[in-house]
Amino acid sequence: MTPKVVHVAVGVILKDQQVLLALRPDKLHQGGRWEFPGGKVEAGETTAQALARELKEEVDLDIAGSTPWFELQYAYPEKTVLLDIHLVQDFAGKAKGLEGQPVRWVPLSELNQYQFPDANQPILDKLINEFGR
Numbered sequence: 001m002t003p004k005v006v007h008v009a010v011g012v013i014l015k016d017q018q019v020l021l022a023l024r025p026d027k028l029h030q031g032g033r034w035e036f037p038g039g040k041v042e043a044g045e046t047t048a049q050a051l052a053r054e055l056k057e058e059v060d061l062d063i064a065g066s067t068p069w070f071e072l073q074y075a076y077p078e079k080t081v082l083l084d085i086h087l088v089q090d091f092a093g094k095a096k097g098l099e100g101q102p103v104r105w106v107p108l109s110e111l112n113q114y115q116f117p118d119a120n121q122p123i124l125d126k127l128i129n130e131f132g133r
């Protein structure tokens with residue numbers, strides 16, 4: 001079987017030492033874990049375009065732009081993901097879970113209380129290193 005890599009646009013949305021998290025529904029891959037909002041990049045889209053679309057669809061935010069931060073590939077037993085992680089610090093709107101999912105602004109100092117998808121550890125480490133205080 002050819003290993004397929006799923007390209008995912010991930011938004012680390014920061015405001016006042018807080019980051020926006022959303023709870024993945026139980027039935028989804030890595031369900032029951034808190035994620036950085038985002039989703040699969042579709043054919044013909046740039047990562048930035050995919051991210052803007054996903055953030056509007058999932059959490060009702062309008063983003064003015066995003067800054068590529070880093071990429072991370074991770075092999076789950078069932079699929080391999082390429083997380084293309086962008087920072088978002090310029091946005092409008094009030095975050096709400098448009099798909100019925102809980103969303104929460106979480107202080108960076110409290111991130112250790114949340115369970116994330118297995119791939120996410122490097123994102124958390126880098127967040128604390130670069131933005132924590």
Ligand SMILES: Nc1nc2c([nH]c(=O)n2[C@H]2C[C@H](O)[C@@H](COP(=O)(O)OP(=O)(O)OP(=O)(O)O)O2)c(=O)[nH]1
Binds near residue numbers: 035083
């Ligand atoms: N959004 C997001 N996805 C993550 C994170 N960490 C992580 O391993 N993933 C994985 C879980 C999924 O396998 C994949 C994202 O796919 P998804 O199913 O949420 O994609 P989507 O929003 O386009 O949803 P759908 O239209 O396919 O239902 O990336 C994260 O922090 N945020």
Ligand SMILES: [Mg+2]
Binds near residue numbers: 037039040054058
């Ligand atoms: Mg998604």
